[in-house]
Amino acid sequence: MCKHYNTFILKLQIIFIDIPNFKCYNTIVINMKKVVIGMSGGVDSSVAAYILQQKGYEVIGLFMRNWDSMVNDDIEGNPNLNNNICPQEQDYNDALEVCKKLNITLHRVDFVKEYWDYVFTYFLEELKKGRTPNPDLMCNKYIKFDLFIKEAKKLGADYIATGHYARLKDNKLLRAVDLNKDQTYFLAQLSKEQLKNVLFPIGDIIKPEVRKIADELGLVTAKKKDSTGICFIGERNYQKFISNYLKPNPGDIIDVKTNEVIGTHTGLMNYTIGQRRNVGISGNLEKHFVVGKNVEKNLLYVAFGEDNEYLYSDACIIENVNFNTDIRPTNCTAKFRYRGPDNDVSLEYLDNNEILVKYPEKVKSVTPGQACVFYLGEQCLGSGIIKTVMKDGQKLWYL
Secondary structure: OOOOOEEEEOOOOOOOOOOOOOOOOEEEEOOOOEEEEEOOOOHHHHHHHHHHHHOOOEEEEEEEEOOOOOOOOOOOOOOOOOOOOOHHHHHHHHHHHHHHHHOOEEEEEEOHHHHHHHHHHHHHHHHHOOOOOOHHHHHHHHHHHHHHHHHHHHOOOOEEEOOOOEEEEOOEEEEOOOOOOOOHHHHOOOOOOOOOOEEOOOOOOOHHHHHHHHHHHOOOOOOOOOOOOEOOOEOOOHHHHHHOOOOOOOEEEEEOOOOOEEEEEOOHHHOOOOOOOOOOOOOOOOOEEEEEEEOOOOEEEEEEOOOOHHHEEEEEEEEEEEEOOOOOOOEEEEEOOOOOOOEEEEEEEOOOOOEEEEEEEEEEOOOOOOEEEEEEOOEEEEEEEEEEEEEOOEEOOOO
């Protein structure tokens, strides 16, 4: 080793240079590729930023503001109206504190209009159709992994990163090590192109370890509660929140087995398939579940019993199919809800970017508007949106 000195050169390749008066020197190479990370003001993105630093990246933070309660008439059902500071501003302040602690520059971008146009409008339109949309998938598809990437490139990003619990290996989207926190379900509408040059720094870490790292670093987000509720909007009284945008339209609740009127619902947009609580039936102690809707007649169908036949289906047609791989399986597993189990399925590819998904073992509460996400072991292949639910080769008449 040369005894004179070490020179740090911030380049991607090793370069040896002759310097007058010195016989040699050592060049120590540091990886200084630039990563723009989405800083949400939560513990996951905070620790993700730190991990990137430890790996030698030049890290830049970017905070997205996607919801404005005043602009968007978010009044009814909003628990934060009387707070001194709105949650989005508190999140920004927390992100700023973390970035100061880590010596990272934090930028800020406003996507309030775009979120309304591409995510929230979709959410409302799906509700009007009697479906149960998942705005988180569309938020990832159109905001976090589209507009965010474009903004990051303006900052000179070589890569973008987020605090999602997921992994990318050999261009494959894989489940996170922490299966309880795995978020590949919400990333399943992303294309192969969108997943290029993306880093998920905490995909190999379990949540308790993430909090431990944040605590040891003294980050303000270490014990901050995880965000819940609608993507970028947060916790709300759901029915009151929706009433800001969709007028309540009460109608009859029908016993699907007897076709008798047994109650009154407050509007079909307030219910989802499989729902048991707050359905609007009083005086009946037997467990009852929402099993279907008729939007034209404004009817809500309910069935009684934990395992009643009306909750089950054995096939569905999905639309808006997206694969992040060249693999087109005929057999794999599928999740029909985020917290749902993996189900063995067979796939029949139809026209118009649709797939007939068959699951002969039958699955409970498969819901139009939700995502059907495909897996081969650890690998998440992609997804489609559930369009039609079937049993014995026929569309369920009540759904």
